[in-house]
Amino acid sequence: xxxxxxxxxxxxxxxxxxxxxxxxxxxxxxxxxxxxxxxxxxxxxxxxxxxxxxxxxxxxxxxxxxxxxxxxxxxxxxxxxxxxxxxxxxxxxxxxxxxxxxxxxxxxxxxxxxxxxxxxxxxxxxxxxxxxxxxxxxxxxxxxxxxxxxxxxxxxxxxxxxxxxxxxxxxxxxxxxxxxxxxxxxxxxxxxxxxxxxxxxxxxxxxxxxxxxxxxxxxxxxxxxxxxxxxxxxxxxxxxxxxxxxxxxxxxxxxxxxxxxxxxxxxxxxxxxxxxxxxxxxxxxxxxxxxxxxxxxxxxx
Numbered sequence: 140x141x142x143x144x145x146x147x148x149x150x151x152x153x154x155x156x157x158x159x160x161x162x163x164x165x166x167x168x169x170x171x172x173x174x175x176x177x178x179x180x181x182x183x184x185x186x187x188x189x190x191x192x193x194x195x196x197x198x199x200x201x202x203x204x205x206x207x208x209x210x211x212x213x214x215x216x217x218x219x220x221x222x223x224x225x226x227x228x229x230x231x232x233x234x235x236x237x238x239x240x241x242x243x244x245x246x247x248x249x250x251x252x253x254x255x256x257x258x259x260x261x262x263x264x265x266x267x268x269x270x271x272x273x274x275x276x277x278x279x280x281x282x283x284x285x286x287x288x289x290x291x292x293x294x295x296x297x298x299x300x301x302x303x304x305x306x307x308x309x310x311x312x313x314x315x316x317x318x319x320x321x322x323x324x325x326x327x328x329x330x331x332x333x334x335x336x337x338x339x340x341x342x343x344x345x346x347x348x349x350x351x352x353x354x355x356x357x358x359x360x361x362x363x364x365x366x367x368x369x370x371x372x373x374x375x376x377x378x379x380x381x382x383x384x385x386x387x388x389x390x391x392x393x394x395x396x397x398x399x400x401x402x403x404x405x406x407x408x409x410x411x412x413x414x415x416x417x418x419x420x421x422x423x424x425x426x427x428x429x430x431x432x433x434x435x436x437x438x439x440x
Contacts (some may be wrong), residue, residue, distance in 0.1 A: 142174050142187060145233035150176055150187045155223035161188075166246060166327075166409045167194035171202075171234075175241060185223055190235040204277065205343035209239060209351040211276035212256050217267055218242060218330075218338050218351030222267050242338030248411045252363055253255035253326050256336075257361065257369060263336045264324060264353045269382075271319035280348030282308070282396040292399050295426050297375035301395075304427055307434065308395050318350035325360040327406045342373070355389035355403055363413055363419040364400045370426055390430035395422060 142150070142162060151160055156178035165173040173190040190199040206225035213221065214243050220239035226232040247253050251375040287308045321328075322344035330338030354377040362370035378385055399424045400416070407414035 142172070142189060142427040145231070145417065146189055146236050149226055149232040149236060150174075150185070150224075150238055154183055154185055156179065156181060156183060158298060169233075179401040184241040186241050188237040188239070189232070190229070199229070199235045201343035202237045202320050202364070205341075206237050208277050208342040208345045209237075211274055212271070212342070215270045215274065218336060219241060219262075219342065220338070240314045241331055242340075244332035244337035244345050246409060247326055247329070247331060250412050253361070253365065253412065254369060254372075255333065256326070256329075257373050259331075259334075259336050260324075260326065260329065260357060260361075261354070261373055261380050263329070263339060264321070264357060264377065267321060267339065268318045268353070275347065277321070277342075277346030278322075278344065279346055280320065280322065280352060281313070282392060284327065284396065284398075286395070289395050291396060292420075293423065294400075294420055297428075300424065300431065302430055302433060304391050304395055305390070307391050307431075311356065314348060314349035314352070314386070314389060314392070316347040319345065320348040320350070320353045321345050322348060322353070322356070322438065324353050324357045324359075325403075325406050327409050328362070349389055350381070351377075351385050351388075351389045352393070354385055355393040358385075358422070359393045359397065359401075359426050360403065363403050363422045364407060364410070364414060366422060367425050367429060370429075386431050387430045387433035389436065391427065394427040394430065397423065399431060 157180060159179060161177045163175040165175050172185040172189045174422065188220055190202045202225065206222060209220060209222040212219045220242055222240040226236045229235045246320065247256055289305045291298050323341065328340045329336050356368040358373045361373050374385055401419045403414065404421050405433055
C-alpha cells in the first residue's frame with residue numbers, strides 16, 4: 140500500500156531517495172492521510188501528510204498553514220516535527236502535501252494509559268507556551284464559527300443550559316490573545332516514549348490566542364473521552380503548571396464552538412477507547428454545566 144503515485148514521487152524527490160523506499164500508512168490524522176516513508180539505503184525516515192480533498196469535506200489550505208507553523212517552531216526547542224518540504228497547491232504531488240521529520244514514540248492505547256498521562260499533557264501544553272512566548276505566526280484565535288451562529292444542538296434535552304452558555308459567549312468580550320497556542324490539542328496529537336511526551340503533532344491551527352485556551356480544549360476532549368473526573372484532573376495539573384486559575388469562560392467557548400457535535404469518534408478509535416456518540420454528547424453537556432457553575436462569579440451585563 141502506497142500513497143498516490145504523484146505524491147510518492149514528489150516525496151522521494153524531496154528526500155533525494157531511490158525507488159526502494161518503503162511506505163506505511165500511519166494512524167488516523169485530521170484533515171487527510173499520513174504516511175511513513177523509509178529509505179533502507181540511507182536510513183532516512185519522514186512523514187508525508189496529504190490534504191483531504193475539499194469536495195470530501197477537507198480544507199486543503201491546512202497543509203500550507205502547518206508548513207508555516209513548523210518553520211516558525213524550528214528554533215523553539217519543542218518536540219514538534221521538523222519541516223522538510225511542502226507542495227501547498229498540489230501541483231507536483233497531485234494534492235497539497237507536506238513532508239516532515241518522523242518523531243519517536245507511539246500513541247497512547249486505552250483509557251488507562253490516557254488517564255495516567257494527563258499530568259504530562261498539562262505540562263507539555265504549558266511548556267509549548269513558555270517556549271513560544273514571543274512567536275507570531277499562524278492564525279489569530281477566534282471561535283471555529285461566529286458566536287452569533289451558535290445554536291442549541293438538536294440532540295440536547297438541556298436547552299436552558301445551552302441557551303445560557305450561548306448568551307455568555309455572545310455577551311462577554313472575547314478573551315485576549317496573549318500567547319502562542321496549538322489551538323487543537325487532544326491526546327491523539329501526542330506521541331509518548333518511555334512515559335514522556337516525545338512528539339506534539341498537527342499544528343495547522345496554531346497561532347496567537349488566549350493562554351488558557353489549549354487547557355480548555357484538552358480538558359473538554361478528555362471529558363468527552365473519559366468523563367468529568369479526567370477533565371478535573373487535567374485542569375488541576377494545568378493550573379498548577381501555568382501558575383493561575385483557569386478562566387471558566389474559555390471552557391464555555393470550547394464547549395460551544397464544538398457544536399453541533401463533539402465529533403471525537405476518530406480520536407477514540409485511534410486511542411482504542413470505547414466511545415459512543417451519545418456518551419460524548421452527554422459528557423460535553425456535563426463539561427459545559429460545570430463550566431457554567433464556575434462562571435457564577437461573572438455577571439452578565
